[in-house]
Amino acid sequence: MSASASSLRSDRPRGRWVGRLFYGFLLFSLVLGFATLGALLVQVFLEGYKWVDLVLFLEPPSADPLIAGAEPAILATIFLGVLLILFTVPLGVGTAIYLEEYADRERWYNRLLEVNIQNLAAVPSIVYGILGLAFLVRGIGLGRVLLAGAMILTLLVLPTVIIAAREAIRAVPDSIRQGAYALGATKWQVVWRQVLPAATPGIATGSILATSRGLGETAPLLLVGALTYVSFNPTLLGEFTALPVQIYQWVSRPQEEFRTLAAAAIIVLLGILLTLNATAIWIRNRYERRW
Amino acid sequence: MSATMAAVSVDLTARARELPAKEFREVVFHVEDLGVSYNGNAALQDVSLEIYRNFVTAFIGPSGCGKSTFIRCFNHLNGLIPGAVVEGKILYHGEDLYGPHVDPVEVRKRIGMVFQKPNPFPKSIYDNVAFGPRVLGMTDRLDDRVERALEQAALWDEVKDRLKASALSLSGGQQQRLCIARCLAVEPEVILMDEPASALDPIATTRIEDLMHELKRDYTIIVVTHNMQQAARVADMTAFFSITRGEEGQRTGILVEYDATSKIFTQPSDKRTEDYVTGRFG
Numbered sequence: 346m347s348a349s350a351s352s353l354r355s356d357r358p359r360g361r362w363v364g365r366l367f368y369g370f371l372l373f374s375l376v377l378g379f380a381t382l383g384a385l386l387v388q389v390f391l392e393g394y395k396w397v398d399l400v401l402f403l404e405p406p407s408a409d410p411l412i413a414g415a416e417p418a419i420l421a422t423i424f425l426g427v428l429l430i431l432f433t434v435p436l437g438v439g440t441a442i443y444l445e446e447y448a449d450r451e452r453w454y455n456r457l458l459e460v461n462i463q464n465l466a467a468v469p470s471i472v473y474g475i476l477g478l479a480f481l482v483r484g485i486g487l488g489r490v491l492l493a494g495a496m497i498l499t500l501l502v503l504p505t506v507i508i509a510a511r512e513a514i515r516a517v518p519d520s521i522r523q524g525a526y527a528l529g530a531t532k533w534q535v536v537w538r539q540v541l542p543a544a545t546p547g548i549a550t551g552s553i554l555a556t557s558r559g560l561g562e563t564a565p566l567l568l569v570g571a572l573t574y575v576s577f578n579p580t581l582l583g584e585f586t587a588l589p590v591q592i593y594q595w596v597s598r599p600q601e602e603f604r605t606l607a608a609a610a611i612i613v614l615l616g617i618l619l620t621l622n623a624t625a626i627w628i629r630n631r632y633e634r635r636w
Numbered sequence: 637m638s639a640t641m642a643a644v645s646v647d648l649t650a651r652a653r654e655l656p657a658k659e660f661r662e663v664v665f666h667v668e669d670l671g672v673s674y675n676g677n678a679a680l681q682d683v684s685l686e687i688y689r690n691f692v693t694a695f696i697g698p699s700g701c702g703k704s705t706f707i708r709c710f711n712h713l714n715g716l717i718p719g720a721v722v723e724g725k726i727l728y729h730g731e732d733l734y735g736p737h738v739d740p741v742e743v744r745k746r747i748g749m750v751f752q753k754p755n756p757f758p759k760s761i762y763d764n765v766a767f768g769p770r771v772l773g774m775t776d777r778l779d780d781r782v783e784r785a786l787e788q789a790a791l792w793d794e795v796k797d798r799l800k801a802s803a804l805s806l807s808g809g810q811q812q813r814l815c816i817a818r819c820l821a822v823e824p825e826v827i828l829m830d831e832p833a834s835a836l837d838p839i840a841t842t843r844i845e846d847l848m849h850e851l852k853r854d855y856t857i858i859v860v861t862h863n864m865q866q867a868a869r870v871a872d873m874t875a876f877f878s879i880t881r882g883e884e885g886q887r888t889g890i891l892v893e894y895d896a897t898s899k900i901f902t903q904p905s906d907k908r909t910e911d912y913v914t915g916r917f918g
Contacts, residue, residue, distance in 0.1 A: 520755035528768035529745035543758050
């Protein structure tokens with residue numbers, strides 16, 4: 346009895362140490378990332394929360410930090426978000442449907458397209474900004490307007506939306522398509538009535554996450570001419586600023602009060618982005634499907 | 637092995653069937669020299685047979701013998717697979733199924749299919765059954781149509797109080813009967829069943845088999861199965877497929893023997909059929 350019990354004891358203490366070491370490394374990675382982010386958020390919050398008030402939401406910027414607000418920037422960011430969704434979802438989902446359901450992968454141009462989309466997702470946002478400046482602002486003479494900003498952000502997040510939508514469409518099992526075909530549905534009906542509804546939660550989640558990423562971008566907007574001092578509310582074809590740009594500008598001012606104001610604006614921007622992300626997570630949990 | 641044989645024979649005597657003589661059978665499909673290849677590799681070749689109206693016809697054979705490939709030829713489903721080429725002829729009431737002007741959608745309207753794994757759409761029970769009629773524009777008195785289809789599939793009593801519930805909440809056997817109902821709702825003439833009970837438990841399997849007996853009064857049924865007892869229980873005619881190896885070792889399915897089920901299981905004329913049905917092979 347005792348002999349068989351002792352044979353169950355580990356004779357590989359080294360293996361256990363390696364295991365513990367690895368576990369420790371995993372914890373370290375986790376803590377490093379979260380602690381840094383957490384410290385940053387706490388610091389920003391402590392610095393800026395007192396300045397998140399009606400002045401910030403309802404007043405234009407000013408040279409006097411005490412009466413300066415970010416209303417034009419906040420409105421412009423919301424505008425940009427709405428336009429981004431309106432532009433990227435149809436284009437992105439359309440491209441994804443083409444690539445997943447219609448494209449013949451044997452054809453060289455479809456493969457080229459695929460590789461390109463993957464690469465576009467990795468292009469730095471400043472490059473998109475330059476493209477926007479050269480092509481939208483000067484090339485077609487749109488000028489330094491909100492629409493140009495929305496369009497360039499669209500180009501920036503489009504690859505991400507396409508990739509997310511493709512994943513969602515690919516996750517719809519083939520048996521669903523075959524079942525629909527077998528009932529006499531046309532390709533259009535299969536895609537429109539079965540594949541798309543089943544893929545909608547994934548598509549929505551991906552689009553929202555991509556949009557919130559786009560809204561945090563500063564560089565491309567600076568290049569297409571988002572101004573740092575705009576005292577009027579944004580219109581589609583008017584000059585504009587946006588929250589990240591406003592933050593960037595305030596942070597670079599010498600006065601301490603403007604930094605506090607920047608911290609307050611960061612809280613607002615984070616609030617907008619976290620709301621979007623929370624919506625995405627809610628949609629995913631609400632409509633998640635197991636096949 | 638002898639036990640298998642005994643079980644099969646008992647079943648046959650229990651269901652002793654008188655098949656109509658050949659001249660009284662109506663031919664639905666006339667298959668001639670049919671072959672299917674994927675990217676140049678022949679998966680099935682030289683199949684010729686006739687499928688008769690209001691018969692249950694079973695395709696049996698070992699894995700890889702091309703029986704599933706074959707059944708998918710009848711509703712153009714192979715056309716969805718890139719690289720698949722169908723050669724030879726299938727005449728449907730004398731009309732070439734692979735003629736130049738044939739629309740696969742029209743074919744699938746008349747020739748429904750039930751798949752191996754239940755594949756309900758991620759929608760309500762009602763919407764599953766109504767999908768076919770809706771895409772085909774048969775929306776007149778849709779509620780009645782849905783109810784009739786569910787009744788024919790022996791599912792109505794179980795789901796009538798929860799038609800709006802998700803189809804995915806049903807058990808596997810119910811899901812498969814829902815798929816049968818979905819297929820019946822568009823009033824096809826032929827129902828193709830690709831191993832319809834292979835993912836189900838014995839009780840659910842029995843229900844599907846009973847259903848096939850019921851349905852053959854109104855429909856022509858072709859069923860692929862790798863369960864010989866099932867073929868013996870449900871089929872009027874049975875086709876046995878096997879595999880040949882080509883010069884380079886590639887496996888190709890061929891039709892070995894096609895006859896009345898009782899004949900296939902009691903006095904097959906081919907040695908390979910006999911070996912298979914007695915369990916000596918496969």
